[in-house]
Amino acid sequence: MDYNKRKITVLAAMAELGEARARELMEYLGDIELEAAKKCLTRYYRQGLLSREWGLYKMSERGYERLEYLQDIMQ
Numbered sequence: 001m002d003y004n005k006r007k008i009t010v011l012a013a014m015a016e017l018g019e020a021r022a023r024e025l026m027e028y029l030g031d032i033e034l035e036a037a038k039k040c041l042t043r044y045y046r047q048g049l050l051s052r053e054w055g056l057y058k059m060s061e062r063g064y065e066r067l068e069y070l071q072d073i074m075q
Contacts, residue, residue, distance in 0.1 A: 004070055010040045011049065011059070011067040019058045 013028050014020060020028065022037040029037070041057050044050045049063035059067075 004074060006040065007044070008067065008070050008074065010037075010044065011063055011070075014050065014057065014059050015064065015067060019056050021055050021057070025057075 009029065010025065013025060017024065017028060022034060022041055025041065026032050026034050026037040032040075041050060041052075044063065045052045045057065049060060049066055050057045051060050052058075
């Protein structure tokens with residue numbers, strides 16, 4: 001999957017879920033392995049797009065902004 005498409009998919013899922021752990025994200029998306037979900041969440045956390053507390057991830061303000069930007073450029 002294209003990197004930006006995956007990022008949009010994961011960030012949109014996180015926006016819908018509100019908060020999630022890797023397993024919950026994997027189950028919600030249905031087309032991603034657990035390790036891939038963990039890597040995406042960790043990567044986006046390091047980029048400041050998600051916040052994390054005790055393994056529970058949430059969208060950050062920067063994450064919402066990036067999601068909106070990516071959706072705009074991918075149209």
